[in-house]
Amino acid sequence: MIIVQKVNKFFGDFRALNDISFEICKGEIVGFLGQNGAGKTTLMRILTSYYLATSGKVEIDGNDIVRHSLLCRKKIGYLPENPPLYMNLTVRDYLKYSASLKDVEIKKQKMQVDRVLDDCNLKDVQNKHISILSKGYKQRVGIAQSIINDPQVLILDEPTIGLDPLQILQVRQLIKRIEDKRTVIISTHILSEIEQIAKRVLVIKNGEILIDRPISVLLDEENISRFVFVVKGDRNEIEKVFINSKEIISESFDSCGDVHSVKVKVLQNWTNHNELIHKIIRAKAELVEVKKLKPTLEEVFISKVSNQYIK
Amino acid sequence: MDKIFAIVKKELLVYFKSPIAYIVLIITISVFNTFFFTIIDQNKEATLRDVFLVMEFLFMFIIPLLTMKVFSEEKFSGTMEFLMTTPTSNTQIVLGKYIGSLLFFTSIIVFTFIYYLIIEMFGSPDKLAVLTGYLGIWLEGAFFIAIGVLTSSWTRNQIVSAITSYVILFLLYFSMIYVKYLGGMSYDIIHYLSTSTHLKNFAQGSVSVSDVVYYLSGIMLCILLTRVSIENRI
Numbered sequence: 001m002i003i004v005q006k007v008n009k010f011f012g013d014f015r016a017l018n019d020i021s022f023e024i025c026k027g028e029i030v031g032f033l034g035q036n037g038a039g040k041t042t043l044m045r046i047l048t049s050y051y052l053a054t055s056g057k058v059e060i061d062g063n064d065i066v067r068h069s070l071l072c073r074k075k076i077g078y079l080p081e082n083p084p085l086y087m088n089l090t091v092r093d094y095l096k097y098s099a100s101l102k103d104v105e106i107k108k109q110k111m112q113v114d115r116v117l118d119d120c121n122l123k124d125v126q127n128k129h130i131s132i133l134s135k136g137y138k139q140r141v142g143i144a145q146s147i148i149n150d151p152q153v154l155i156l157d158e159p160t161i162g163l164d165p166l167q168i169l170q171v172r173q174l175i176k177r178i179e180d181k182r183t184v185i186i187s188t189h190i191l192s193e194i195e196q197i198a199k200r201v202l203v204i205k206n207g208e209i210l211i212d213r214p215i216s217v218l219l220d221e222e223n224i225s226r227f228v229f230v231v232k233g234d235r236n237e238i239e240k241v242f243i244n245s246k247e248i249i250s251e252s253f254d255s256c257g258d259v260h261s262v263k264v265k266v267l268q269n270w271t272n273h274n275e276l277i278h279k280i281i282r283a284k285a286e287l288v289e290v291k292k293l294k295p296t297l298e299e300v301f302i303s304k305v306s307n308q309y310i311k
Numbered sequence: 312m313d314k315i316f317a318i319v320k321k322e323l324l325v326y327f328k329s330p331i332a333y334i335v336l337i338i339t340i341s342v343f344n345t346f347f348f349t350i351i352d353q354n355k356e357a358t359l360r361d362v363f364l365v366m367e368f369l370f371m372f373i374i375p376l377l378t379m380k381v382f383s384e385e386k387f388s389g390t391m392e393f394l395m396t397t398p399t400s401n402t403q404i405v406l407g408k409y410i411g412s413l414l415f416f417t418s419i420i421v422f423t424f425i426y427y428l429i430i431e432m433f434g435s436p437d438k439l440a441v442l443t444g445y446l447g448i449w450l451e452g453a454f455f456i457a458i459g460v461l462t463s464s465w466t467r468n469q470i471v472s473a474i475t476s477y478v479i480l481f482l483l484y485f486s487m488i489y490v491k492y493l494g495g496m497s498y499d500i501i502h503y504l505s506t507s508t509h510l511k512n513f514a515q516g517s518v519s520v521s522d523v524v525y526y527l528s529g530i531m532l533c534i535l536l537t538r539v540s541i542e543n544r545i
């Protein structure tokens with residue numbers, strides 16, 4: 001669906017993208033992950049033909065992005081980093097305008113506008129001016145605009161930036177609802193974001209792709225497991241148990257009265273749970289709860305980026 | 312064509328929602344009131360000729376205010392990124408924007424037509440001269456708008472856009488003053504480039520091909536340059 005080959009982008013002497021290559025298949029949901037200034041926006045602007053690449057090639061559904069620019073743009077829905085909104089239009093007028101610029105047949109325009117108003121929960125503000133909407137609403141209007149012509153490819157640049165937790169949740173649910181059967185690219189500098197939406201991540205740093213892997217593989221590669229033991233009893237005795245267990249790589253205590261929650265890291269092939277539990281009981285402590293924690297993308301990311309790549 | 316129409320419609324919608332539209336309308340009408348009655352008072356024979364020359368002077372100040380945000384605002388607010396990534400060609404974008412502003416300007420011109428009707432009641436104006444005068448002022452406005460749209464495409468700052476327009480319009484308008492004492496070729500060229508030369512002809516009821524060509528080619532040049540300018544994103 002999307003083929004990117006050796007794309008470079010220079011702003012003057014500054015190299016914002018460095019030999020980027022990847023392919024994205026139809027229906028894939030891919031996250032671009034990277035810190036601010038990594039080059040995510042620049043890459044998305046090239047994919048949407050807002051910027052021209054300095055060198056390299058981009059194809060959307062078999063069409064070259066430079067030679068068949070209009071055809072490619074027809075297939076793409078794009079939410080830029082700052083939602084592009086005309087403040088003194090109403091939500092409905094803006095969506096109608098988007099529909100006519102994006103080749104929605106005149107007969108179908110009203111229907112499409114109503115559909116995205118519905119999809120994005122914007123029905124109740126459809127006749128309000130965009131300028132008076134809250135940030136969460138504005139973001140949803142931006143997303144509504146991007147899906148007005150049912151594009152095959154959806155490109156969302158930091159769709160949840162600057163929103164409060166509830167709004168983030170709403171936007172995330174909205175994306176889940178509209179990603180159906182589409183190819184979706186979503187960028188963010190927040191790791192947990194990608195973990196919940198995308199199936200594959202491209203980690204971008206200084207204009208280069210560091211990692212390109214399915215999220216599940218990325219998480220499995222990490223060979224460390226983490227557990228939380230919630231233990232009731234004397235802190236000193238319990239500390240001794242954990243510190244003296246050789247298999248435990250590291251532990252941290254978080255106490256509240258005589259209840260202690262101990263986070264431990266062990267190698268993934270660790271099997272001696274029973275021995276540790278016996279030791280705890282022998283120390284006259286009570287084991288309240290044991291939980292295995294799934295590794296988060298955040299940890300994987302930090303370990304990857306810090307160990308393997310920053311040298 | 313549909314898309315040009317959609318852009319025109321949206322431009323007009325935004326114009327009529329912004330205070331600047333009404334400010335411009337009020338300024339135009341009040342300036343007219345003043346000048347119109349002074350002029351009628353002074354030379355009893357009613358004519359719109361001088362009114363057209365006043366109009367020209369007035370539009371030179373007003374049109375940059377109308378056009379300054381055409382592209383600058385889109386660049387500033389980020390909607391340019393939306394516009395340029397929809398499947399709309401640059402030509403459609405420029406034409407839609409230009410025609411939108413032109414229609415808004417035309418609606419102001421139409422407003423002033425009331426004055427013509429008053430004149431007709433008071434006396435018998437040279438009907439032909441009035442018609443050519445209106446055509447002239449409309450063409451000149453269309454040219455000024457093309458210049459304003461062009462300067463608006465150069466910057467994301469509306470004020471910079473307006474000031475750049477003023478510089479260009481003043482140069483075109485006042486150029487005759489500076490070259491009075493020049494002779495030969497350079498005089499002829501600047502005489503031709505000066506906007507006021509052409510409008511005077513129209514106001515006197517004489518339309519020559521060269522006057523019309525002057526405005527039309529100026530408009531086309533500006534539209535082409537605007538197209539090039541928006542294509543040149545990084």
Ligand SMILES: Nc1ncnc2c1ncn2[C@@H]1O[C@H](COP(=O)(O)OP(=O)(O)O)[C@@H](O)[C@H]1O
Nearest residue numbers: 011016034035036037038039040041042043545
């Ligand atoms: N129009 C531009 N002109 C000059 N430099 C730019 C431009 N756009 C982006 N950059 C630079 O390119 C780098 C990548 O920026 P960007 O793609 O916005 O990063 P991200 O979206 O990952 O935060 C940054 O260092 C930024 O300063």
Ligand SMILES: [Mg+2]
Nearest residue numbers: 040041081158
């Ligand atoms: Mg960015």
